[in-house]
Amino acid sequence: MNKHILTGQTLAFTANPFETDWNNAFEHHTHGAVLIEGERITDVGAADVIRTANPDAKVTDYGDALITAGFVDAHMHYPQTGIIASWGKQLIDWLNTYTFPEESRFYDPDYAADIANRTIDLAVAHGTTTLTSFCTIHPESVDAFFTAAEARNMAVVAGKTCMDRNAPDTLRDTVQSAYDDSKALLDKWHGRGRATYAITPRFSPTSTPEQLKVLGDLWAERPDVMMQTHLSEQLPEIEWVKSLFPKARDYLDTYEQFGLLGEMGLYGHAIHLTEREIARLSEIGASVVHCPTSNTFIGSGLFDLMGLSKTQMRIGLATDTGGGSNFSMLRTMGATYEIAQLRGEAVHPSQLLWLATEGSAAALHKTGEIGRLAAGSMADITVINLKSTKAIAQRADRAETLWDALFPTIMMGDDRAITATWIAGQNVHASPSISTHLSP
CATH class of the missing domain: 3.20.20.140 (Metal-dependent hydrolases)
Incomplete structure (x- = not known):
């Protein structure tokens, strides 16, 4: 089965932040990776670890863009x-x-x-x-x-x-x-x-x-x-x-x-x-x-x-x-x-x-199948540019935390903030203004 690695920042939830202190409800890797095999995600974690374990995989590098669930x-x-x-x-x-x-x-x-x-x-x-x-x-x-x-x-x-x-x-x-x-x-x-x-x-x-x-x-x-x-x-x-x-x-x-x-x-x-x-x-x-x-x-x-x-x-x-x-x-x-x-x-x-x-x-009674960046879930993925416009970028540049960097995009972002969209392991949308690196 073909393997594909997406690298960038990764953000996945580990608990419901309405029920748990939000500080303990997520996992964030600043240099993260998502491993896709076929239609599903098979691993999420540190980029160097996943790339080393899968040397034969294709890699799409999204730089410092945020990779999260679709x-x-x-x-x-x-x-x-x-x-x-x-x-x-x-x-x-x-x-x-x-x-x-x-x-x-x-x-x-x-x-x-x-x-x-x-x-x-x-x-x-x-x-x-x-x-x-x-x-x-x-x-x-x-x-x-x-x-x-x-x-x-x-x-x-x-x-x-x-x-x-x-x-x-x-x-x-x-x-x-x-x-x-x-x-x-x-x-x-x-x-x-x-x-x-x-x-x-x-x-x-x-x-x-x-x-x-x-x-x-x-x-x-x-x-x-x-x-x-x-x-x-x-x-x-x-x-x-x-x-x-x-x-x-x-x-x-x-x-x-x-x-x-x-x-x-x-x-x-x-x-x-x-x-x-x-x-x-x-x-x-x-x-x-x-x-x-x-x-x-x-x-x-x-x-x-x-x-x-x-x-x-x-x-x-x-x-x-x-x-x-x-x-x-x-x-x-x-x-x-x-x-x-x-x-x-x-x-x-x-x-x-x-x-x-x-x-x-x-x-929708689809917990774990969609809406989740985790092993076993379908590879439905959204990649977000946290500096998609000048107005957003100048605010994000001041951010001291992940959420401080993401919030301006939530409040001011639009389709320009979407670097890529993946459905069932296939890249179905890519922003024409964003260049990514594919290897090998």
Whole structure:
């Protein structure tokens, strides 16, 4: 098997910095190396040790760039790539004005394929190696996304979005077609290569109780797959849910009563949770996903990261493209810091990077497989230039610690900071402005 060594600074987590003193939660080598054999990482450590033990390996030297696990985006909408950063008011207005007209175009397999490939290329250029996406009601949109990911050997989570009310005619399916299409797509894609299927009701206002029930039934039949939806994003949305489900105890109950609350569930946003909702999500061990740039862009509210991190629920991090206003997980980490500051809390850079890698991987139930720079994990890797712009470089030059050097890139970095992206042991993106040394 061919061996490839990447050298540079290496950064790997050894513990969760939300649960452990962050000083004891990571391992950093200033002259480090990652050994890749085939699709997986087989060693991480000091460069001289790994190179001496593997004299026959090819070596790519990234200088003093930071080599870390690839970013894991735990919630986004690839069909909204074309309308990212569209002016709007709040959630419902934004959906009706931009999202629904755009998503209506995805019956066309060629158009869906074009946007799927565009989305993945943009994500990879920003250092993201795993995407978790809603598709549209059209099976063609699901096939396009999984096909584009399969061509790159990329780990993705996705599913057909189901809606049978409160949406345009061009975006409504039925109770039966939601079940039949989801089951057929699940059977086709789940577990194929690196694909994971997620049963996907958009959110309870766009599904009738009957549709939610059949999707819950399907999940009961196939508990090995994931389920993704939205929860408590905006206050007007919550009031709408109350009017549509007057007997429900709260927003979460509109899923729970139909079998759509479970450990394998992904609940996007989760900003305005009640005490009961927090207790139930924690008890189940479900995952919530923080979407900070989206929450600020459409004025949703301030996610309680530090409070929820004390519970048993998993927390992932996401761009929420295109409600989110950026493809970059670096910018997403920066927005996470800013939102926490508005709540009077300072999130450490180690916690931000952990959320974008290990945290999101855990939310997707893929701990150790993705989002980790360690032996045995897939070689999904991001290489970060810590001096990608003059503004960042002049600040990094003053840094006295690793985190002091990384934080300016978290706050000010973009795709220019991504020196390279590796997926399953293959270099799929390299910055044209960075020269690396390859030997022998």
